[in-house]
Amino acid sequence: MSETMKGLKRTKYCGQFTAEDIGKEVTVAGWVQKTRDLGNLVFIDLRDRSGIVQLAFDDGTDREVFEKAAGARAEFVLMAKGEVRRRESVNKEIPTGEVEVYVSDLRVLAKSQTPPFEITDQTNVKEELRLKYRYLDLRRGEMQQSIILRHKIAKVARDYFDENGFLEIETPVLIKSTPEGARDYLVPSRVHPGSFYALPQSPQLYKQLLMLSGYDRYMQIARCFRDEDLRADRQPEFTQIDLEMSFVEEEDVMSVNEGFIVRVFKEVLGVDVSAPFLRMPYEEAMNRFGSDKPDTRFGLELTDLSDLLENCEFKVFKGALETGSVRAINVKGAAHQLSRKEIDKLTDFVKTYRAKGLAFTRITEEAESSSYEKFLSQEEKEAIRQRMDAQVGDVILVVADPSNQVVYDSLGALRVELAGRLGLIKKGTYNFLWVTQFPLFEYSEEEERFVAKHHPFTCPALEDLDRIESDPAGCHARAYDMVLNGCEVGGGSIRINTPDLQERMFRALGLDEATANERFGFLLEAFKYGAPPHGGMAYGLDRLVMLMLEKDSIRDVIAFPKVQNASELMSQCPAQVDEKSLKDLSIKIDIQE
Incomplete structure (x- = not known):
């Protein structure tokens, strides 16, 4: 005993x-x-x-x-x-x-039974077993330090934003479903049979209403829920450091948040971060890095070869240039590390990003080999090598596709993959930047309509106000994302604050007046009573911890995370409930095979 x-x-x-x-x-x-x-x-x-x-x-x-x-x-x-x-x-x-x-x-x-694995920092135990016995896994010093650091970041956030005039205000967790983005998690109402609450994807509308209510500066460490596919840096439930400010423009929001990052890195990690951060327009980020969250810790930047190949007869390049582009990266000095066999593996890699293939030129002291140069004129070959600054020891990797997005996605992912394989990323390096001037809309092939790039409450760029409906593809947003080492750590925008502009935005998104009023009528009504110009942003707290600790998975910094299929291995949720509970909620299950 x-x-x-x-x-x-x-x-x-x-x-x-x-x-x-x-x-x-x-x-x-x-x-x-x-x-x-x-x-x-x-x-x-x-x-x-x-x-x-x-x-x-x-x-x-x-x-x-x-x-x-x-x-x-x-x-x-x-x-x-x-x-x-x-x-x-x-x-x-x-x-x-x-x-x-x-x-x-x-x-x-x-007393304790023999645990299913040894409680040590360096463990080779499968993650599934660790998550099944998460209460044991959390005893490991490595895990405890992650959870403790998470607490410290939250404390610095509360202290810093309090000192800068922000009020911590809670917003509801049971809210109205307003589907426009990720899927909502729905909660049935017992009192209102057939009606449902939604769990918040973010406190977005409520924090905007708090600005309208005169609270001027709001912050909250908020729980959020999104029913979407999981990734290494994403969970179905997560925590945001959420902010909103009145009477501000983009630079005001970015400046106060740079101050927070400088403070949190110094107090929690003892690392000095320099501000202001680099501002990079979206278009530049895509052209140079193939990503709107570029990792700038290494080179391998994209180079556009399209203009050099305008008269090219090589059908792969010629076909791509009709609607897309031909772009390349030069892997300097890697010819002996990237054998033909390795290049074939990289070809398979880019195919997962919808690229049809990967063309290459490999230059060594002994020989030169290329999968495409024999189809080009001597002038085209020389022009490409000159633009790529190709020298002995280099490998040029080329993607051509009728879709620019495929070229960006595949080369953007390839440069990160190569940096990891070739050891180009120095540990303990924290490169921050802001990506700005995002498109206001992006076209969804699935829905066959334009959808909001950020969310439908983002204010268009002032110069684009007259063409929201007539030229949605050409409109830019007053949005900004904070990027750290190739990951979006936070994002936000200046918001729409008038009912007429918000209604125009809804129309551009294909929402008729009746649908817009059904979903967002309370917001449009509120805007009639004087909403100040306002903007804000939100950080993914879990993602920030992951990046500060240089972890590979967000699950390593959350006490009780979900796995890929959104289940929790320890408690075995989600689970079925008894018939009485369903009956109380007026729910009947009809599972489709």
């Missing part, structure tokens, strides 16, 4: 002991990391969220205490009282390595 604390009170966390504590009587508590039984000596590494301290037992220890120590196993929960003394053999690998606690009283507060 497990013992109780019996009045013992912890005096210090395990990882906080130093040589200054020698001679003090202390009480510690935690989990057994490891027991070493040497016969007449027993040592226990006791672990809590702060680290590890060694407990020591010998011939002078009370016999009952000694036997309990010898019987302790991994993950037993112990409380120990004793004197801090200097260790005979110092362990320089841990902060407490100079000292140990010579134990006089030991309590076994809870």
Whole structure:
């Protein structure tokens, strides 16, 4: 039977002991990391969220205490009282390595079965097993440091925005479904049979209404929900650091948020970030990097070859140039690393981004090889090499497609893939920039209409106000995304603040007056009562933590994440509910095969 604390009170966390504590009587508590039984000596590494301290037992220890120590196993929960003394053999690998606690009283507060995997930082255990036993995985120091750092970022956010005049205001979690973007998670109402709430994809409309209500500067660490396919940096439920400001333009919002980033990196990581950040127009980002969230830690920039090939007879390039483009990257000095076999693998890689193939020129001291130069004139060949600054040791990789988007997507992903394979990315580098001047709309082939690039409440660029309906493809948005190392860490815009402009925006998106009023009538009505110019943005808190810690997956910084199919392996949700619960909600299940 497990013992109780019996009045013992912890005096210090395990990882906080130093040589200054020698001679003090202390009480510690935690989990057994490891027991070493040497016969007449027993040592226990006791672990809590702060680290590890060694407990020591010998011939002078009370016999009952000694036997309990010898019987302790991994993950037993112990409380120990004793004197801090200097260790005979110092362990320089841990902060407490100079000292140990010579134990006089030991309590076994809870025993543990042998865990399904060892609780250590460096683990090769499959992620599925870690997530099934997430409460054990969260005991690992690496996981605990991620969760603690997440807490620190949230605290800095509250402090910083409070100091800058922001008010933390909660917005509802049960809201009206206003589908325009990702799918909503729906919650049935028992009181209103057949009606549903939605879980918020963001607090967008409510924070805009708070500006209309005169609160001027709002912030919230908000839970958000989106029923969409998962990726390494995306979850169905997530946390935003959400902001809105009145009487501002783009630079006002960007400036206050640069201040936040500088503060959070300094206080949490001890890293100095320089502001102001680079501003890069959307079109430049796409042309140079093939992405609206460019990773600028390395080169491998895209080069447009289209004008050099206007009269080209090579049908692959000629066909692409009718509606698209031919672009390339030069992988400098990589000819010996990128063999023909490796280039074939890269060809398969770009095909996942809808590219039909990958043309190449590979130049070594011994020979030159190319999949396309034999189809070009000597002038075209020389012009391409000159523009690409091609030299011995280089590999030119080319994508041609009738769709510019396919060219951008495939080459943009390829440059990142190559940077990883070739070790071009230096760890501990944090490159921030703002991407601005986004298109206001993008055409959805699936829906056969224009949809909002950001969201339908984004204000058009002032010079485009007259052509929202007549030329939606040519309109730009007063939107801005903060990008860090090739990931969008936050984004926002200046908002529409008049009912007539908002109605025009809805019409451009194909929403008739009746539909717009049904979904957003409360917003249009509110705008009739004087809404100030306003704008804001939101950070993905989980994504920010992931990037600051240079993790590969957002699941590594969330306590209880979902997996690829939006389920949680530990609790086995989502799950079916009983008939009575469904009946109370007036719901009948009809699953389509």
